[in-house]
Amino acid sequence: MAVVSDTSSRIRSMCGRRTPGPQYGRLVTRWDAHELPVLPGRLQRLADELNEEALPALDGASDPVIALVELAYALRPHLHEGRVPSYGVLLPPGPIADVVSASAALHTSVDLIGAHDLDLKFARRFADGVTSFGVRTDDAVDQLACFDRNMSDEHDLVGLQAAIGGLIIQRHPAGEVRVFGPAGVVRWNGTGWHHDVPMNAWIARLSTVAPDLPVGGVRPLLRFAIHKLGGHRIGATLIWRPTPHAVPPHRHESLIHNAPPLRVGKVGEEAALAHALSQTDGAAVFDGTATLTALGIRLAPSSVAEQSISPIGGMRHTSALRYSHDDPHSIVIVVSESGPVTLMHAGRAITEADPADETIG
The missing domain is CATH 3.40.1700 (YojJ-like (1)
Structure with a gap:
């Protein structure tokens, strides 16, 4: 946060903290007074808020x-x-x-x-x-x-x-x-x-949490989740399965059949997929190439998962976390309707790219 701190110092030196005074004039000489979008004091408060x-x-x-x-x-x-x-x-x-x-x-x-x-x-x-x-x-x-x-x-x-x-x-x-x-x-x-945070930080974190999976391949799906779904406040559960291991028995119940093989990374196909997800309950499943293989999946946790994984957030997050426990060959991405994204693997929730900042998981 050095940039914000330095900026705060510069603004303080130019306009002061409480009264305009001579330093306010030095700021106005840089921009015409009519061009300033806010008063210098409000500008300073914004810098302080970013810093805090x-x-x-x-x-x-x-x-x-x-x-x-x-x-x-x-x-x-x-x-x-x-x-x-x-x-x-x-x-x-x-x-x-x-x-x-x-x-x-x-x-x-x-x-x-x-x-x-x-x-x-x-x-x-x-x-x-x-x-x-x-x-x-x-x-x-x-x-x-x-x-x-x-x-x-x-x-x-x-x-x-x-x-x-x-x-x-x-x-x-x-x-x-x-x-x-x-x-x-x-x-x-x-x-x-x-x-x-940038995508590379998430991928680096995943590589430590799921070292046996080719986590680099989840990048397009993660980008789609954060910037397409999260950016449009579309809640969803995305399951990425990059290995040939079969889905654990009795953990999936398909509510929609014959989903089209839409590919994440293709602009038009991503738009179609996001539009469908905004109107569809249940999880979506993707293969290692980030191609849709199933849609509208009801997740059914095992009794072991129900007993060992405590509820987190709402039903979407809880069912996804329990599913990740039952299917350790997958990465589960949950997009909240309010925007934030949670990654899940083997019964563990990852809420931050930096483990020091994580609140749950």
Whole structure:
């Protein structure tokens, strides 16, 4: 959290903690007073909140103070006739051309439109955080990045950030504010913050918990769970079975037959799968290639699992944890309707990529 702490120190040095004074003026000279999205004191309180919550929202920013200003604007955008606008801004660490090459890697294209002559306040009006994003490299939005398709999905923005580096800050049309950076995704849902660590941290944790499974293969399914399902608040239980071992007898009861072999990692097929899961009870089963093999599965725990595994959370989490006890050749991913993801293996719940931060399991 050194970045947030350093940012807090810089803001304190520029605007003070209680009264504006001369240091407030030094902050205003950097941005026109009309361009500040919030008062400096409120900006300081946001920095303090990120620090107290141990949220790495500013990690990876070339200029953390600018990133903090953009986050503050996303949290409290300017209203027009009572309408709360969506918003999106890219804060790349390098040349603007990196955005073009990154979009090509994501099978989309982007037009960069110069916005040098627009003041910051007005330039933000063109960045909807869906298909158009401001590109801020200094004290202004220098370019508008206009993509040829909807890029508001969390899954897409995770990939875009990985390709260009730096930070992406978005206020989604649904109202959620998200920061995408090298430290993962930090979300504000209107009442609280949530942080999802990068995929590599989850995979590293799984490799210690399930050393006999090829856990690297679960990456696309885990990404789908965190950024597609969790990002859309779709509760689900996903069972990944990468080995040829048979499913333990009497542990599955199929409620839906002949599920199509949809593949995670294919944009259209992922969308179809997420849409079905949002309307279907029961678990979904995937093979080692993250291809759907069964849907609408009722999980029936063994008597041993019921006796040895205590309830956790709601019925979805409890039945999934007991199933993982009965099927040690699987990784079970449970997505809560509120977004957070829990991994399960051999009767153990993994709630954090860092075991030191784990609350259950």
